[in-house]
Amino acid sequence: MTTILNAIEIKAENYIASYDPETSKVSLSGALRLAGMEEYAPISQLMIDVLNSGAVQLTIDLQRLDFLNSSGINMLSKFVITARQRPDTKVLVLGSVSIPWQGKSLKNLQRLMPTLQLQLA
Amino acid sequence: VNTALLDSPNLTIDAPVRIFGDFWELKPTSQEYLILGFSPSSIPIQKRWRNNGLSADFLADYVTTFLPCNPEDEALSTEKVIDLKGTLSYIANELLENAIKYHSPTSPLPIDVKLQLTADAVIFQVTNSVDVDRVVPFQALIQTLLTCDPGEFYIQQLERTSTDVNDLGSGLGLVTMIHDYNAKLSWCFQQAFPLLEMTMPITPTVPTTMVTTMVQLSLI
Numbered sequence: 001m002t003t004i005l006n007a008i009e010i011k012a013e014n015y016i017a018s019y020d021p022e023t024s025k026v027s028l029s030g031a032l033r034l035a036g037m038e039e040y041a042p043i044s045q046l047m048i049d050v051l052n053s054g055a056v057q058l059t060i061d062l063q064r065l066d067f068l069n070s071s072g073i074n075m076l077s078k079f080v081i082t083a084r085q086r087p088d089t090k091v092l093v094l095g096s097v098s099i100p101w102q103g104k105s106l107k108n109l110q111r112l113m114p115t116l117q118l119q120l121a
Numbered sequence: 122v123n124t125a126l127l128d129s130p131n132l133t134i135d136a137p138v139r140i141f142g143d144f145w146e147l148k149p150t151s152q153e154y155l156i157l158g159f160s161p162s163s164i165p166i167q168k169r170w171r172n173n174g175l176s177a178d179f180l181a182d183y184v185t186t187f188l189p190c191n192p193e194d195e196a197l198s199t200e201k202v203i204d205l206k207g208t209l210s211y212i213a214n215e216l217l218e219n220a221i222k223y224h225s226p227t228s229p230l231p232i233d234v235k236l237q238l239t240a241d242a243v244i245f246q247v248t249n250s251v252d253v254d255r256v257v258p259f260q261a262l263i264q265t266l267l268t269c270d271p272g273e274f275y276i277q278q279l280e281r282t283s284t285d286v287n288d289l290g291s292g293l294g295l296v297t298m299i300h301d302y303n304a305k306l307s308w309c310f311q312q313a314f315p316l317l318e319m320t321m322p323i324t325p326t327v328p329t330t331m332v333t334t335m336v337q338l339s340l341i
Contacts (some may be wrong), residue, residue, distance in 0.1 A: 072296035100207030
């Protein structure tokens with residue numbers, strides 16, 4: 001079942017997390033260094049809500065996410081593990097080659113979910 | 122043995138010392154090093170956490186200024202500098218986060234961060250106190266980190282933490298340093314007996330276990 005989810009934006013001093021329903025795209029930008037999974041819960045919930053809305057294709061845009069700590073990597077991994085249980089939803093992750101952590105760590109998401117598409121531009 | 126702490130006037134250090142991995146004492150023989158010290162209890166942890174990012178970026182910027190170490194070597198490309206800054210910033214941030222997260226809240230000792238540049242490596246040593254009941258589980262995690270296949274362990278921890286309610290002690294930050302950043306990790310545990318200056322006569326308090334996490338990042 002597909003439900004309509006409105007645009008969402010979570011804005012803080014160092015980062016923005018947003019969802020655009022027209023493109024089914026979740027964007028994270030800035031620097032995410034939150035303290036543990038509890039602090040990541042609102043962003044994690046945003047991504048799960050989008051997944052639960054029944055989108056066929058879901059894009060996670062990280063092209064302007066300059067920094068992500070290991071708790072953030074844990075959050076992304078948890079999301080991917082949840083997403084792989086929904087074979088009807090395709091997940092595309094957009095990253096940037098000019099942000100070093102992305103080239104080093106994002107490929108691990110594909111090991112968790114082999115159908116995940118990763119584009120580093 | 123951690124020399125900076127040994128030199129501290131209000132502290133005595135006693136055996137036993139336990140070493141895991143390729144750990145050695147940093148000597149201030151290199152031209153370039155930085156030492157930071159702070160007490161987590163002096164300000165609220167949220168404010169302290171905010172400083173992690175600033176400190177990590179500062180440490181990364183500071184080191185890259187001195188590269189290449191040998192002035193006759195070719196200057197680093199812009200891409201290499203960006204890559205190295207990213208690596209140093211990630212590692213410094215994870216080390217600071219861990220030190221604050223696991224520092225024993227009752228410890229009167231500060232957290233101590235050392236960064237040293239050698240001819241072919243950048244070395245971090247971060248020392249914090251650990252609660253006595255965390256020592257054994259932490260040493261077990263370290264044993265696993267030093268003997269496992271990092272790629273397998275990484276995926277295993279991600280799968281595991283996906284079902285755990287809290288992510289304390291997964292070692293994910295440490296395994297990303299090894300697996301994604303090719304860093305070499307080692308540890309030193311030692312007992313300290315902080316002397317409280319406020320008490321007269323000066324009496325030793327209960328022993329505190331301190332752990333120093335060493336990260337070596339090759340520049341070659």
